[in-house]
Amino acid sequence: MEERSMTQATKLYPIGIQTFEKIRNGNYLYIDKTEIIYRLTHAASNYVFLSRPRRFGKSLLTSTLKAYFEGRRDLFKGLAMERLETEWTKYPVLHFDMSLGKHMEKEQLERYLLSQLEQIEEDYGIHSDSPDSNIRLTKLIRHVYEQTDRQVVVLIDEYDAPLLDVVHEEKNLPVLRNIMRNFYSPLKACYPYLRFVFLTGITKFSQLSIFSELNNIQNISMLPEYATICGITEEEMATQMDEDLDILAKRMGISREEAIQKLKYNYDGYHFTWPSPDIYNPFSLLNAFVTGRLDSYWFGSGTPTYLIEMLKKYGVLPSKIGGNEATAEEFDAPTERMASITPLLYQSGYVTIKDADTDFGIYRLDIPNKEVRIGLMRSLLPYYVTPDTLTATTTIVNLARALVKGDMEGMLQLLQTFLSTVPYCDHTDYEGHYQQMLYIIFSLLGMYVDVEVSTPRGRVDMVMRTATTLYIVELKLNQSAEAAMQQIDLKNYPERFALCGLPMVKVGINFDMERHTLKDWMIE
Numbered sequence: 001m002e003e004r005s006m007t008q009a010t011k012l013y014p015i016g017i018q019t020f021e022k023i024r025n026g027n028y029l030y031i032d033k034t035e036i037i038y039r040l041t042h043a044a045s046n047y048v049f050l051s052r053p054r055r056f057g058k059s060l061l062t063s064t065l066k067a068y069f070e071g072r073r074d075l076f077k078g079l080a081m082e083r084l085e086t087e088w089t090k091y092p093v094l095h096f097d098m099s100l101g102k103h104m105e106k107e108q109l110e111r112y113l114l115s116q117l118e119q120i121e122e123d124y125g126i127h128s129d130s131p132d133s134n135i136r137l138t139k140l141i142r143h144v145y146e147q148t149d150r151q152v153v154v155l156i157d158e159y160d161a162p163l164l165d166v167v168h169e170e171k172n173l174p175v176l177r178n179i180m181r182n183f184y185s186p187l188k189a190c191y192p193y194l195r196f197v198f199l200t201g202i203t204k205f206s207q208l209s210i211f212s213e214l215n216n217i218q219n220i221s222m223l224p225e226y227a228t229i230c231g232i233t234e235e236e237m238a239t240q241m242d243e244d245l246d247i248l249a250k251r252m253g254i255s256r257e258e259a260i261q262k263l264k265y266n267y268d269g270y271h272f273t274w275p276s277p278d279i280y281n282p283f284s285l286l287n288a289f290v291t292g293r294l295d296s297y298w299f300g301s302g303t304p305t306y307l308i309e310m311l312k313k314y315g316v317l318p319s320k321i322g323g324n325e326a327t328a329e330e331f332d333a334p335t336e337r338m339a340s341i342t343p344l345l346y347q348s349g350y351v352t353i354k355d356a357d358t359d360f361g362i363y364r365l366d367i368p369n370k371e372v373r374i375g376l377m378r379s380l381l382p383y384y385v386t387p388d389t390l391t392a393t394t395t396i397v398n399l400a401r402a403l404v405k406g407d408m409e410g411m412l413q414l415l416q417t418f419l420s421t422v423p424y425c426d427h428t429d430y431e432g433h434y435q436q437m438l439y440i441i442f443s444l445l446g447m448y449v450d451v452e453v454s455t456p457r458g459r460v461d462m463v464m465r466t467a468t469t470l471y472i473v474e475l476k477l478n479q480s481a482e483a484a485m486q487q488i489d490l491k492n493y494p495e496r497f498a499l500c501g502l503p504m505v506k507v508g509i510n511f512d513m514e515r516h517t518l519k520d521w522m523i524e
Contacts, residue, residue, distance in 0.1 A: 011029040012028045014286070015290055032080055038081055038084045045217070046197060048218050051200075052200070053349025056281070071090035098160075124140075126143055154197045156197075160203050204347065234268070241289070245259060264280075272353065274358065281368075308383070318436050324365050326342055330342060350376060373443060384433065399441065474487050474506075482522060
């Protein structure tokens with residue numbers, strides 16, 4: 001899957017390869033981030049934390065740091081680091097990968113941490129029987145420092161992985177959090193023996209000692225100078241993947257400009273500070289170059305079960321996931337202190353910064369691109385539409401076909417049949433449920449859709465825009481389509497949208513609560 005013929009291009013794509021050494025020795029594509037890495041390793045703080053969504057290159061960044069601190073000059077040939085670094089001092093590196101510590105009970109996690117320590121202890125000829133991971137880590141750091149006569153580098157990848165799947169659980173989270181806090185606690189006490197400490201993760205957990213005790217740790221996640229340390233920018237794609245873009249466009253049978261626009265619409269749009277260059281999801285982007293197709297690679301690579309649980313816990317409606325404003329303190333907040341789901345949505349990559357009023361410190365957060373929007377809505381299908389997601393997905397394709405033709409009547413007939421024949425979900429006895437259900441379905445059609453849109457005379461239930469038409473939709477429950485249409489006419493909603501330049505169609509829909517489907521509708 002990863003390899004291409006050398007007549008097509010000169011590089012291979014590193015799908016699933018997170019080791020810097022393997023990428024550099026194996027002729028794989030590497031987007032050069034080493035100038036930023038040099039800046040990071042020579043900054044004022046020796047304790048650094050970086051938060052980025054999953055599959056955004058955090059593990060590769062950690063591996064690159066490992067190679068740099070080990071003095072592997074050969075691996076940096078031709079990269080920016082080669083001209084920047086002159087000393088190439090070799091440091092002992094302790095590299096911990098927490099990514100496999102998921103779905104574990106207390107005892108399992110304790111054994112996992114000890115096994116991580118044992119592997120490194122063996123490398124340095126250390127034997128320890130202590131059952132306490134924090135004592136073992138303290139001894140390890142001091143022993144390595146004394147043995148090598150060099151300060152130690154500690155790299156911890158995915159530090160929060162053991163906690164992510166229990167972030168919504170009040171019982172298990174404190175237990176596992178205490179285990180991790182004990183493990184990380186020596187990092188402050190061992191300060192004299194440490195050259196550099198680097199942690200990556202998705203979320204911030206304030207009550208881990210790494211944040212509550214290490215008051216000298218620098219969170220670089222939102223600093224402009226490190227905005228592009230993970231991910232691929234538009235400039236990097238245009239320069240370092242120039243030939244690749246031409247090959248992809250040829251495989252897709254479209255122009256280079258069209259290919260760039262499609263890639264941008266599907267995978268671009270991330271900003272981790274403001275202002276910031278546009279950042280592409282690297283996992284999806286590289287997979288698209290491998291397959292020659294635009295698919296849901298990032299979202300399909302991991303089911304966000306904890307996210308769905310948290311959406312339910314906080315009562316967040318699908319239409320309210322994006323389009324929100326918040327201060328940095330609110331959306332970059334520690335996970336267990338968050339007053340809303342916004343920090344988790346932001347840190348996990350389901351919403352990103354789209355704009356900011358820097359004078360007042362207010363940021364606008366929204367879903368980054370089509371891939372994430374479609375993935376989120378598909379995940380919510382069982383909760384708002386039907387558990388029968390296979391039938392739902394097939395039906396949505398047919399709904400989209402009808403809508404592209406401008407056949408709203410045919411689309412609503414198909415939707416009526418679909419909803420009346422599939423198993424329905426719970427809690428469908430209020431009008432808002434049907435509003436959210438249509439929001440999910442219309443979003444999956446690939447259309448722009450918004451709900452509860454303010455007008456001078458009230459709020460319209462739903463507005464949907466296709467390439468050719470603006471639909472103003474009003475919903476009623478156990479009333480009549482005529483009543484829904486009368487409300488559109490009474491409040492003269494079309495005036496609010498007269499400047500959009502598209503023909504407007506009014507749609508009144510009445511749902512039958514007993515049958516859980518559309519009862520009647522009117523289209524004008």
